[in-house]
Each structure stands twice: as structure tokens, then as C-alpha cells.
Amino acid sequence: MAKITLALSAAAALAFSVSASSAQESGNDLAKQLSNPVASLISVPFQFNYDSGYGPEDGNRTTVNIQPVVPISLNDEWNLISRTIVPVIWQDDIAGSSGRQSGLGDITQSFFFSPKEPTASGLIWGAGPVFLLPTATDDLLGAGQFGIGPTAVVLKQSGGWTYGGLANHIWSVAGEGDRPDISVSFLQPFLSFTTANAWTFGLNTESSYDWKNDQWSVPINLQVSKLVTFGAQPVSFTAGARYWAESPENGPEGWGVRLAVTMLYPK
Template identity: 25%
Template sequence: MKRYLLPLCAVTFLSSPVQAEEFTPSYTEWQRTAQNPLSPNFRLPLEYNFYGNAPAGNVNVLSFAPIMPIKFDGWNIINQLTLSVMWTPGDITGIKGLPEPYTGDGHGGSDGYAAGLADTDFTSYFSSTIGKDFTYGFGPTFTFPTDEPTRELGSGKFSMGPALMLVYQPKQWTLSLEIQQIWSVFGSSEREEVSQMIVQPSIYYNLPQGWYLLSDMQMVANWRSNSEQRWTVPIGAGVGKLFKIGENAINSRLGGYYNPVTPDAGPTWSMNFSVEFIFGN
């Protein structure tokens, strides 16, 4: 009996890591999760955006946008709250949250720049899947004027509207499209009404060991501007790396974009960097 005990223990010891590995998501699975904003995982992303070469100066935006899912049988509610700190000289548009050029009386320093809390966004997607590769979501989006209406760190208006997201993930690709449209409801009478649309197509191509290439061009349309000053259309690309940490993951990415179409008061290029902690289900 004893002579069978050692081989049995050895087999058990050797098989345990294999069995544990079966329950650990692979890089491919984590990449699909990280690149699908509608996946029902709790996330904590931190993103920095720099918008350069606008006539009035540059804009810096640091955003914290936790994603908080609520799971149902066959459906999910994907809630995202976006808190942003902005640094801007004013008189800049062509950016989400800055629908018209404006310079208020809230400058924060001798260089003419203002800094502080920008408008706060909240979006809630009702989401489900078709097959294993296609995810869709729809719901409302809101913008709250959390900056002072006399400053240039936001729109000065409470706005709301519909949002739609489609995500398709064949093999090592992720293709997605997000569309949001907001209209102002009430706010400062000194500020212009808001009608702004965000269209963001995204393309990801996954590489081994958590690496991937990406292009997520956030196009902005301010409908109250005349047709020559309405659109911001970027082109560009970036690179990302996903790191597995036990049952969780960290997703990091860096991108740069040039705006061949931009309003006269808008930036001509931008860059962004983000780090996101993703919790496993």
C-alpha cells in the first residue's frame, strides 16, 4: 500500500497547477475583456489626454472613469461615471465637453490658464450579447455642469441624450462603435445651448503576450456651429499591453492622433495614456 502512496502524491502535485491554470483567464480572454467596454467587469481606469496646437494654447485633461456593472439573467447594466480635471486657456472647442469657444472670468493663474473640475459625465448601457462575438448596448448619457458656469472648464449646462455601443470580436480582432448625442436641458443663461455628438470607432489587433495595436478615433460634432466649424476628425494609432495579476489584470495603452479636420479654435493633434485595473468576474 505504501509503495503506491508516493506516485499518487506526485501525480496529484503535478496535476494541480494544470487544473488551476484552466480556471485562470488567458491573455486572449483578458484582451477581449479589456477591449469590450460592455463586458460585465468592474474597472478602475485613469486616463490622461493632451490636446495640442490650438490657437489659444493646449488643453490637459485627467479623467477617472470607474465602470460599475449590474448583472441580470441575460442582460447587464454597464454604468460609467467620468470625473475629469482640466487645465485650459479657454477659447478652445473641438473636444468632448467643450462644445463652444469660451473664456470666462475664472482664470487660475498669471499665465491665463484655468484649472479644476470639469463637467461630470454618466452613461448607463443596457447590454446583452448575440452569439459569442457580438455585444450591444443602449441607454441614456448625462452631462452635469460641475464646473462654475463663468469658467471655461465645461459647457455650463446640464445635458442629456441617447447612447449606443456595438462591439464585434472575431478571433484576434475587436471592432467597436460608440455614438452619443447630448442636448442641453438647463443651465447658465450666459452660455450657449449644447448639441454635441461623439462618434468613436475603435479597432484593436491582438498580438501575443498581451500586446495589441489600436486606433480609437473620437470624432466630435458640435451641431450649433456652422458647417465649416462643426467637426473634429482625428486619425492615428497606438499600442497597448495587458498584464495578468492573479485573477485580475492591468491594461495600459498609449496613442497619438492628428486632426485633419478641426474647427479654427480646435487643437490639431492629441495624445493619450491610460492605465486600467480590471477585476475578474
């Protein structure tokens, strides 16, 4: 009986060890997929951002970006990745003594046509259109213009490393006649490392250049994420800091904060 009990205990310990190892590997893989903007993975991030230093009144803005990513299989070789950014904004004196505004900002909708398999050299890429939708509920929360343009992403994943870049350019093609036209380029080079136990350390910029006003916005983001599982539900938690290396006149200055919770729905 003692030998049987010992054997059963050893088998249980081995099964637990294999299960834990498998779960860790699964978590590591999901965490790496989160670093890939065109991964075949449904995710719903809720991203909190706080920035200050706007204008002469030292205004501030809090933005919660709801950013669902939905991959759609087109055939055996191609995916269509839908990436949506829905900003919900609270701001105070961002344009001098402009008071407080809150509500929905302009929605950005991107579509990437992306091969399901990397290239022979390991490159992952996607390209397609991007749209700016004038959904803001207040003039100071959006541009009042409908915009369209191209977007593309290219990256490589090797070991725990992910590096690459995402870019788009949006021109306004319709909108309110008394609002200025838009011609803005967005550049997001990124670098991250994911550990075996699903920690991810990332560095990126989310820079934009306003061609109409000849102005750069260059926030540098440093963040750390951890993927955990609640029952069968994987969730990623992110915390980070942002430094505004360059911003438009009366734009944000100094340091900002980013926090995020991302729900994952692997196939």
C-alpha cells in the same frame, strides 16, 4: 530516489506550464473584455491626454479622465452598464490670451442596457441614456449646461479582433442662461486586435459634430496596451498617439499623446 526526484521535477514543470498557460489565457480574455465597452467587468481607467495648438497663442490642455465602468446584473438576461467620465483639466491660453485654468470639467454619465449573451450572429450591443452634468469649476472648463440624450454601442469579437462603434447625441435642456445651447453628436468607431499574450493594438476616432456651430472634431487615436498582473491585481497599461484630422476654429492641432492605467476587478 533519482527516479522519484525526476518524476517530481517533471510534475512541477507540467504544473507550472499549465498554470502559466491558464494565466495567459485569463489575461488574454481580460484584455479582450477591455475592448468591449459593455463587458461584464469592473474597470477603473485613469487616462492622461495632452493636446496643443489651441488658438493664436498655441495654447495647450492636459486632461486626466477618470472613467469607472461598473456592470450591474438586472436579471438572468440583462446587465446595466454604468460608464462615467470625470475629467480633471489643466489648460493654458486655450481661448487666446485666456490665462491658466485647472479643475474639474463636465462629467459625462452613460447607462447601457445590454444583453448578457451575444446575438445568434455574435453581435454585442447596448443602449440607454447619456447625461452631461455641469460640474466644471471654471467657465472655460465646461459648457455650463445640463444635457441629455441617447447612446448606443454595437460590436463583434472574433478571434483576437474587436470591431464596432459607440455613439451618442446630447442636447442641453437646462443651464446657465448666458451660455450657448448644446447639440452635439459623438461617434467612436473602433478596431482592435488582442494577441495571445495580452497585447492589444487599437485604432479609433472619437469624433464629435457640433450642430449649433457646424463644426467637426476628429481625433484619430492609435494605441497599444499590455495587460499584466501584480499579485492578484490585473492592470492594463496603454500608450498612444493622436492626430487631429479636423478640429474647430481655435481648437487643438497636430499631434497629441495618450497614456492610461486601468485597474481591473473581474468577478
